[in-house]
Amino acid sequence: xxxxxxxxxxxxxxxxxxxxxxxxxxxxxxxxxxxxxxxxxxxxxxxxxxxxxxxxxxxxxxxxxxxxxxxxxxxxxxxxxxxxxxxxxxxxxxxxxxxxxxxxxxxxxxxxxxxxxxxxxxxxxxxxxxxxxxxxxxxxxxxxxxxxxxxxxxxxxxxxxxxxxxxxxxxxxxxxxxxxxxxxxxxxxxxxxxxxxxxxxxxxxxxxxxxxxxxxxxxxxxxxxxxxxxxxxxxx
Amino acid sequence: xxxxxxxxxxxxxxxxxxxxxxxxxxxxxxxxxxxxxxxxxxxxxxxxxxxxxxxxxxxxxxxxxxxxxxxxxxxxxxxxxxxxxxxxxxxxxxxxxxxxxxxxxxxxxxxxxxxxxxxxxxxxxxxxxxxxxxxxxxxxxxxxxxxxxxxxxxxxxxxxxxxxxxxxxxxxxxxxxxxxxxxxxxxxxxxxxxxxxxxxxxxxxxxxxxxxxxxxxxxxxxxxxxxxxxxxxxxx
Numbered sequence: 001x002x003x004x005x006x007x008x009x010x011x012x013x014x015x016x017x018x019x020x021x022x023x024x025x026x027x028x029x030x031x032x033x034x035x036x037x038x039x040x041x042x043x044x045x046x047x048x049x050x051x052x053x054x055x056x057x058x059x060x061x062x063x064x065x066x067x068x069x070x071x072x073x074x075x076x077x078x079x080x081x082x083x084x085x086x087x088x089x090x091x092x093x094x095x096x097x098x099x100x101x102x103x104x105x106x107x108x109x110x111x112x113x114x115x116x117x118x119x120x121x122x123x124x125x126x127x128x129x130x131x132x133x134x135x136x137x138x139x140x141x142x143x144x145x146x147x148x149x150x151x152x153x154x155x156x157x158x159x160x161x162x163x164x165x166x167x168x169x170x171x172x173x174x175x176x177x178x179x180x181x182x183x184x185x186x187x188x189x190x191x192x193x194x195x196x197x198x199x200x201x202x203x204x205x206x207x208x209x210x211x212x213x214x215x216x217x218x219x220x221x222x223x224x225x226x227x228x229x230x231x232x233x234x235x236x
Numbered sequence: 237x238x239x240x241x242x243x244x245x246x247x248x249x250x251x252x253x254x255x256x257x258x259x260x261x262x263x264x265x266x267x268x269x270x271x272x273x274x275x276x277x278x279x280x281x282x283x284x285x286x287x288x289x290x291x292x293x294x295x296x297x298x299x300x301x302x303x304x305x306x307x308x309x310x311x312x313x314x315x316x317x318x319x320x321x322x323x324x325x326x327x328x329x330x331x332x333x334x335x336x337x338x339x340x341x342x343x344x345x346x347x348x349x350x351x352x353x354x355x356x357x358x359x360x361x362x363x364x365x366x367x368x369x370x371x372x373x374x375x376x377x378x379x380x381x382x383x384x385x386x387x388x389x390x391x392x393x394x395x396x397x398x399x400x401x402x403x404x405x406x407x408x409x410x411x412x413x414x415x416x417x418x419x420x421x422x423x424x425x426x427x428x429x430x431x432x433x434x435x436x437x438x439x440x441x442x443x444x445x446x447x448x449x450x451x452x453x454x455x456x457x458x459x460x461x462x463x464x465x466x467x468x469x470x471x472x
Binding site for chain 1: 418462467
């Protein structure tokens with residue numbers, strides 16, 4: 001936790017917050033914080049700054065905060081991701097949030113196992129928990145927008161074209177395709193497939209309905225949780 | 237497992253292998269393989285090609301293999317990594333192997349918790365197991381060379397200079413430093429710190445003793461397992 005993230009409900013005064021639960025535990029066990037310590041803080045959806053720990057015991061921590069810095073810029077990106085397996089989903093949500101992806105669409109694909117859709121990690125509260133961990137890691141305050149599309153075809157035909165309009169539309173896909181571009185200056189829509197990749201029908205639909213073009217990162221097949229940071233670091 | 241990796245001990249004839257254990261289980265449970273199936277195979281440290289499944293039962297699989305393709309090129313990189321926490325170490329070893337890092341040095345740092353050095357995941361057999369998973373993921377046959385340096389200063393002063401000679405020496409380090417270069421053409425020595433980063437003394441020693449220069453990836457603080465693929469994808 002490189003940033004102590006504050007929610008509206010934590011505020012007991014204009015510049016005063018009171019914490020308990022996970023963040024209090026973290027202050028005690030990881031930061032080994034004491035009254036008087038100064039910590040980086042941020043208000044969820046708002047500014048970042050400094051908090052001074054006024055009091056701390058087993059039940060609560062109280063901080064006086066001063067918030068005056070804007071959070072870091074987001075990437076100009078919509079990421080369309082075939083739903084990863086549950087354990088990987090958790091880590092990918094943290095990565096997406098930490099790297100500054102503002103919009104994530106989790107979508108079905110032929111090679112997504114049906115059971116993945118049953119995971120409790122897809123519940124809104126569980127998704128939010130992982131996104132918050134990513135913000136705390138990277139020092140950001142603004143939650144990405146995550147949407148879930150359980151049907152590939154209607155999403156790609158009916159909603160993706162509007163999302164992709166005016167962007168560079170790319171499909172991360174191993175094969176005989178152009179290399180993924182570097183340091184692009186324009187907004188990007190990037191579709192990353194499941195373990196095993198998109199099937200040809202899906203690549204065709206992403207191309208034809210939404211104008212996305214396949215690009216590759218070399219002959220090595222990467223896990224989704226590796227491909228995501230690799231593609232984003234190369235693109236931006 | 238995108239490549240069935242064969243070891244010398246698997247060969248029962250010049251082009252004939254016999255498998256049991258983990259890989260047999262994977263053939264049954266994930267590939268749902270049947271006699272006659274063709275699979276991508278590679279010989280550890282050697283060539284890649286195709287295997288035809290001649291027989292398969294609960295005890296063994298037998299394949300006839302034809303090996304004629306070189307494995308993919310490695311990155312021109314020596315990666316010096318502060319020892320991550322054990323769970324992350326496992327994933328990072330897979331990533332390093334999958335992305336084609338030929339040489340990894342796991343090193344101590346002030347912010348590496350002492351307990352991390354006690355993990356059984358640092359035993360040679362455990363490291364090898366994770367590296368193999370990375371090779372199977374990415375379709376490569378050549379194990380990276382992993383060395384362990386439990387003392388930072390003697391490593392950086394006595395051995396790192398020779399490793400870094402003739403390479404672009406970089407320290408991945410958040411802060412007011414030049415941006416990490418892109419698409420470099422020369423060999424690189426890259427040092428990535430622990431969670432919390434290198435301490436100033438360590439950065440100074442990496443600079444002065446071995447000529448490495450700090451570079452940054454932006455103001456977001458990334459977990460080590462995200463920073464590794466992000467830095468590699470940007471550099472190469």
